[in-house]
Amino acid sequence: MTDNEVVLRLEDVVKTFPGVRALDGVQLEVRAGEVHCLLGQNGAGKSTLIKVLSGVHRPDEGRIEWLGGEFKPANPQAAMKAGIATIYQELDLVDDLSVAENAFLGHEPRRFGFVRRGYMSRHTRQILTRLGHGEIPPGRMVRSLPAAGKQVVSMARALSHDAKLIIMDEPSAVLAHDEVDNLFRIIRDLTSNGIAVIYISHRLEEIREIGDRVTVLKDGRTTAANLPARTTPTRDLVSRMTGRTIEYVFPEQSTQDRGEELLRVDGLGRAGEFADISLSVHSGEIVGIAGLVGSGRSELLETIFGARRAESGTVTVRGKTLRPGSVGAAVRAGLGMAPEERKSQALLLGEPIYRNVTLATFTGYARGGFTNAGKEIAEANRIADLLELRPRDVRRPVRTLSGGNQQKVVVGRWLLGDTKLLLLDEPTRGVDVGARAELYQVIRDLAARGVGVLLVSSEVPEVLGLADRVLVMREGRMVREAPAGELDEDTVLDLVMAGSLQAEEVTL
Amino acid sequence: MTTTQTAAPPAPEKPAEKRSWWRDDASEPLRRNLALVGVLILLVIIGIATRPDLYGDSTWVRNNIFTILELASVIGVVTVGMTFVIIGGGIDLSVGAIVALAGVWSTTVATQSYGAGGMIFCAVAVGIGVGVVNGILIAYGRLVAFIATLAMLVAARGLAAQISGKQTQVSTNTFINDIAAGDLLGIPLLVYILAAVVAAGWVLLNRTTFGRRTVAVGGNVEAARLAGINVKRHTLLLYALSGLCCGIAAIMLTSQANSAQAAMANLYELDAIAAAIIGGTLLSGGRGTIIGSLLGVIVFATITNLFAINNLSTEVQNMVKGGIIVAAVLVQQFRYKSLSQLFNRT
Numbered sequence: 013m014t015d016n017e018v019v020l021r022l023e024d025v026v027k028t029f030p031g032v033r034a035l036d037g038v039q040l041e042v043r044a045g046e047v048h049c050l051l052g053q054n055g056a057g058k059s060t061l062i063k064v065l066s067g068v069h070r071p072d073e074g075r076i077e078w079l080g081g082e083f084k085p086a087n088p089q090a091a092m093k094a095g096i097a098t099i100y101q102e103l104d105l106v107d108d109l110s111v112a113e114n115a116f117l118g119h120e121p122r123r124f125g126f127v128r129r130g131y132m133s134r135h136t137r138q139i140l141t142r143l144g145h146g147e148i149p150p151g152r153m154v155r156s157l158p159a160a161g162k163q164v165v166s167m168a169r170a171l172s173h174d175a176k177l178i179i180m181d182e183p184s185a186v187l188a189h190d191e192v193d194n195l196f197r198i199i200r201d202l203t204s205n206g207i208a209v210i211y212i213s214h215r216l217e218e219i220r221e222i223g224d225r226v227t228v229l230k231d232g233r234t235t236a237a238n239l240p241a242r243t244t245p246t247r248d249l250v251s252r253m254t255g256r257t258i259e260y261v262f263p264e265q266s267t268q269d270r271g272e273e274l275l276r277v278d279g280l281g282r283a284g285e286f287a288d289i290s291l292s293v294h295s296g297e298i299v300g301i302a303g304l305v306g307s308g309r310s311e312l313l314e315t316i317f318g319a320r321r322a323e324s325g326t327v328t329v330r331g332k333t334l335r336p337g338s339v340g341a342a343v344r345a346g347l348g349m350a351p352e353e354r355k356s357q358a359l360l361l362g363e364p365i366y367r368n369v370t371l372a373t374f375t376g377y378a379r380g381g382f383t384n385a386g387k388e389i390a391e392a393n394r395i396a397d398l399l400e401l402r403p404r405d406v407r408r409p410v411r412t413l414s415g416g417n418q419q420k421v422v423v424g425r426w427l428l429g430d431t432k433l434l435l436l437d438e439p440t441r442g443v444d445v446g447a448r449a450e451l452y453q454v455i456r457d458l459a460a461r462g463v464g465v466l467l468v469s470s471e472v473p474e475v476l477g478l479a480d481r482v483l484v485m486r487e488g489r490m491v492r493e494a495p496a497g498e499l500d501e502d503t504v505l506d507l508v509m510a511g512s513l514q515a516e517e518v519t520l
Numbered sequence: 521m522t523t524t525q526t527a528a529p530p531a532p533e534k535p536a537e538k539r540s541w542w543r544d545d546a547s548e549p550l551r552r553n554l555a556l557v558g559v560l561i562l563l564v565i566i567g568i569a570t571r572p573d574l575y576g577d578s579t580w581v582r583n584n585i586f587t588i589l590e591l592a593s594v595i596g597v598v599t600v601g602m603t604f605v606i607i608g609g610g611i612d613l614s615v616g617a618i619v620a621l622a623g624v625w626s627t628t629v630a631t632q633s634y635g636a637g638g639m640i641f642c643a644v645a646v647g648i649g650v651g652v653v654n655g656i657l658i659a660y661g662r663l664v665a666f667i668a669t670l671a672m673l674v675a676a677r678g679l680a681a682q683i684s685g686k687q688t689q690v691s692t693n694t695f696i697n698d699i700a701a702g703d704l705l706g707i708p709l710l711v712y713i714l715a716a717v718v719a720a721g722w723v724l725l726n727r728t729t730f731g732r733r734t735v736a737v738g739g740n741v742e743a744a745r746l747a748g749i750n751v752k753r754h755t756l757l758l759y760a761l762s763g764l765c766c767g768i769a770a771i772m773l774t775s776q777a778n779s780a781q782a783a784m785a786n787l788y789e790l791d792a793i794a795a796a797i798i799g800g801t802l803l804s805g806g807r808g809t810i811i812g813s814l815l816g817v818i819v820f821a822t823i824t825n826l827f828a829i830n831n832l833s834t835e836v837q838n839m840v841k842g843g844i845i846v847a848a849v850l851v852q853q854f855r856y857k858s859l860s861q862l863f864n865r866t
Binding site for chain 2 (some may be wrong): 236317321339340343346349351356357358359360361362363367371372374375378381383384425
């Protein structure tokens with residue numbers, strides 16, 4: 013691998029925004045045909061680096077060398093033309109255009125001003141076949157594809173530009189477990205054709221599996237370059253990222269007895285989503301739900317919270333049955349939920365942090381209908397201290413925070429008021445290792461205070477490490493319930509995956 | 521007149537390490553409002569340049585200011601309600617029709633027999649009632665606001681024409697008729713009403729849970745819902761509030777004309793939306809200010825006044841208004857873009 017030529021070299025790249033040095037001397041060296049992993053906490057500068065490479069931002073200082081020449085793209089189109097394609101975490105596809113139209117978006121093959129649809133369609137089919145997904149029809153609307161299929165289209169777009177470097181920003185975040193294997197197969201295929209890949213992920217095991225070399229960023233600086241991806245000890249990687257040596261450390265399991273029953277779910281079901289689910293959560297208990305994307309776990313959580321109307325079954329909180337389909341009733345009964353999609357489901361991005369923190373409770377601080385901004389800011393400050401929010405100024409718009417800190421705002425919202433039962437849907441998605449440990453501690457502290465927690469996560473170690481009791485879901489059904497201590501990762505994965513492999517193959 | 525200096529685009533100085541209050545996100549509405557003040561000053565300068573004879577007379581200038589504010593008062597009241605609806609993520613195309621219906625209903629012979637109190641109650645009740653119907657259709661019937669209020673625009677004017685028999689209904693109530701003619705301490709009563717509604721609107725938007733919910737519902741309806749806010753009820757209340765403002769406006773307009781008819785308040789919906797938009801209210805919801813909307817209304821009233829004192833036709837005036845709407849939005853986009861570009865580049 014190392015004998016391949018260097019295609020991309022960054023030297024001392026600096027990029028400042030008012031008040032922050034987003035990149036403060038980045039070194040990066042990428043060779044043809046390698047998978048180069050970028051590691052770093054949220055806010056370490058990965059996103060800015062991607063944007064510099066894809067032509068969105070221009071660096072203030074430093075030098076970028078691309079295929080032997082200096083690289084100064086005027087705009088994203090120029091970067092694309094030069095052969096650098098970026099696949100963003102939130103895929104930038106047009107849902108109502110076909111696969112082929114998306115693949116050639118912005119550079120449609122034309123003759124006399126008319127799009128050569130036949131040529132475009134054939135060419136797209138070729139690319140898809142090359143990606144191992146010849147079964148996706150080029151004429152299909154992108155809207156109807158599953159997440160994994162959309163990602164393939166995104167890659168087809170990159171290849172339609174004849175990209176020599178593809179940047180993938182957390183590509184596995186939207187994928188189920190077995191779909192990730194598929195993604196890796198595609199990546200291996202690309203690299204064997206000499207295409208370089210910059211791969212960004214928070215999941216160390218993925219980096220071990222697919223990566224060749226690793227560069228670690230911290231606070232906008234390269235803290236380690238070109239480490240071997242497979243052999244560098246985890247401890248080293250984490251310490252380069254955080255300056256600390258923590259791994260997925262879970263706080264001590266609480267030993268206290270579980271208290272009264274807070275939540276009882278009986279025979280809950282919604283057609284096509286999940287059926288006949290029964291569970292209970294006690295005061296001070298953390299219950300984890302493990303399952304693949306599409307197993308109905310998020311839908312279950314939203315139904316318990318009343319955001320979806322239950323078609324059968326009941327939700328009872330402390331002996332009182334909740335009116336189905338009413339979030340208001342759930343909140344009044346002391347339920348709180350941190351939904352899966354932070355930006356679209358939980359945050360007012362343009363509003364200050366404190367107003368986001370108090371979104372569910374500001375009525376409580378109000379007197380006679382008048383809001384009490386002083387009290388709200390004080391309470392938000394308390395939460396910000398508790399969760400070590402960075403930056404600390406609660407008057408800043410939430411938009412300016414990193415993903416992990418935005419997540420803290422969402423969780424923090426329910427630490428105010430008297431939330432008795434917290435529903436957490438993927439609380440650590442897109443959250444870096446350091447912030448994760450903090451969030452774990454917060455969740456444990458809550459439980460120790462007597463709050464019940466119902467937690468959904470795709471990451472099995474997280475469910476096992478955090479929960480007292482684990483429920484395993486598959487295809488809308490509860491397949492196993494056991495104390496966390498009686499299960500291990502392999503058992504859960506077996507339960508979660510059984511029978512799903514073929515099903516996922518068909519949908520893709 | 522220090523405002524003229526501050527309204528100018530910020531100097532392209534190098535951004536300091538720490539963001540000054542001026543570049544702060546929170547002062548974005550302030551920057552927009554100052555820009556509108558700048559436009560107002562520009563309009564006054566044009567007025568002075570074209571009619572120096574009039575501007576030489578201080579009594580005329582004073583009276584002309586009140587003329588402008590009176591001109592702005594009715595549409596201003598409607599715009600306050602409209603601003604709430606737009607910030608809350610909706611639109612109300614039926615405001616002009618509601619004003620007409622409320623005006624006509626409150627000036628029927630039967631209603632006038634109940635005196636001024638009966639007329640005012642009727643106008644306000646009709647306004648709120650129609651607003652509630654709008655709100656029910658949109659919040660609970662899940663109609664798109666644009667469609668529901670467009671239908672109401674047609675239907676309410678139809679009902680107004682039905683009630684009035686397409687006749688102009690003269691108001692014989694001297695209390696109502698005297699509102700527009702009266703003044704207190706030399707300031708017209710209509711201006712007090714506008715000021716009261718604007719002040720109430722400002723407090724409601726910025727200091728109450730109702731205002732907070734409005735921003736939340738318009739900014740991210742899913743987040744608001746999952747935070748336990750009753751989005752449907754709030755949406756209904758927003759249209760009821762808009763209707764209430766229309767009811768108040770109906771009384772003001774009736775008082776100005778001493779009569780009401782089905783064709784009154786024609787195209788008020790467009791004036792109100794335009795004023796809110798150039799005042800910085802985001803058409804997609806979640807952002808906007810009452811002060812900005814008020815300034816938007818006053819800018820339009822000043823333009824109308826400028827044409828009147830120069831004896832120019834309303835046709836030309838409408839063309840210029842259209843141009844101003846486009847220009848104001850373009851300028852704001854440009855300012856906003858150039859500012860954010862400044863952030864990104866340097």
